[in-house]
Amino acid sequence: MLAEYRDEITQLKQTNAHFRRIFNDHNEFDQKIQDAEHGRIGMNDIEIEIMKKKKLLLKDEMLKIILDSKKV
Secondary structure (H helix, E strand, O other), X not given: OOHHHHHHHHHHHHHOHHHHHHHHHHHHXXXXXXXXXXXXXXXXXXXXXXXXXXXXXXXXXXXXXXXXXXXX
């Protein structure tokens, strides 16, 4: 996820509480989606799709914060 911004992500996780929260939320969604897709937790296809959309929104928000931080 956003590997080309690894350094920026590391810095923002340390200095920006909002970024750290959405980064952690994104990772939690990712793990739940993987668990559901591999049958480790029960979730129907609609629930999985909703989680994927929420995860994508978080990724978009993280990218915006990263790009905004590079402007400064």
